[in-house]
Amino acid sequence: MADKTYPWKIAWITGASGAICGEVARRLADAGVQVAATARHSERLDALAASSPNIKSFPADVQDIDGLKACAAQVTAELGPIDLALLGAGIYVPFDIRNIDAGGFGETMALNVDGVLNGVGAVLPAMLERGEGHLAIMGSLFGYAGWPGNGGYGASKAAVINLAESLKLELWGTGVDLTLINPGFVDTPLNASYDPEKKLFVISKERCARKILAKLPKRPYEIAFPPQVEIFLKTVRNLPRAVSFPLVRWFIKATGA
Template sequence: MANFSNPETGVAWVTGASSGIGRDVALRLARDGWTVAATARRREELDALATEANGLAGKIIACEGDVTDHTGMTRVALDIERNEGPIALCVLNAGVYLPIDARDFKADAFETTFAVNLTGVANCLEPAIAAMKARGRGQIALVASVTGYGGLPTSSAYGASKAALINLAETLRIELDPIGILVQVVNPGFIDTPATKHNPFPMPALMSSPDAADRIVTGLKSRGFEITFPRRFTYVLKALDFLPARWRLALVRRATGWNRADSTPLD
């Protein structure tokens, strides 16, 4: 049976760690004593993050890389294992949000979104699962989103990629639990990050990124499959799925202001 990890069992690997949730999760894990291998494309931000972690119980190591690079992610994982220790925990958080207005539909936004949000996760999973399988233990969290529950305005590419991640996490949980690898999915509500700054609709129960990181790290200490927050909002979205589609879509249109013919198009 899979079991959750702790700083004594190895290193935490966090992707998308240069900003937002990934950055704050890396800092929170370091405060809890983890050695954190932080991956993102921007080396300067990673170095600043490692410096900020000085004096904490653990430490942060900058591991520059692009999750869309299959070979590169294998190399990053091997370097972590060789130089820092076994990867015991993965928080696969790297993601991109490209808003799309269906009245000006852009297919290339889907290609970019899925390359990062889905294939990028798969590129990290391959070396991580191989290493954990050899040891018979490990923990993996995929950061998806409540937009994966159902359609929301401007989120056709982003929401579809996150729905795919939720499905992927469920499958991995079924298949990897018997060999000692615990898989979880993180479904946050609206978090105050650069990705959400310009959403053209209300964002109920908006949370700060540090608060979200605290919720995630607390959830990682459990065996629960889904880590979702704030529940007063995310459980409402879950409940909408039990309604007939006609009612659910009408409620979403009304709540987001997209029931008006003059809804402002994206720039």
């Protein structure tokens, strides 16, 4: 049984072998939440499951919709109805305009967008039938505005943000809540290939998990951080392009980002 720290009994987390979702899984488990950890089978997933009796491994590929539906059904059969589904599988592939990697772009979209949509499709029907549940989708602040070297990842997260907005409108009155989680740069292996000098206000995975779990129980539409990056990118998004493009170029030159 979960203690009073969090309102969920059963949490299903995709991308659980990743740094952020793995940290969230451990913190939920420490608070007594039963965590179903899903990712492709790996030593990291096994290690996560071995770290707590409240974490159980349910290997699956988020790009396999039928397999993911079967996985969600197995979680429900073994642990109980899924109260919280945190859909966090993702990838970052560098984007070089002088050497466009169409394969990397496609892989990014497939995992970051299709993987989220497949997760929604696997868990949402049961939540709607029960009239309760909580979807949490991992986006990124860099889905709000274009950024050099970020063409594939940013495009995928822009799609996730639009998907979340659409879902939120349609879920109104159903008893199912949706939270979009939009971090800035987090110090994880996911974006290790990104130039360290260009990571704005980078935070640790531990701090990221703390920020997510501090707000997620209140079921807000969006959890976004750090505030400096959130304010800048959302402001840029809403400015005329004749202003926003020079502003971004100035900001990059001024900060070395």
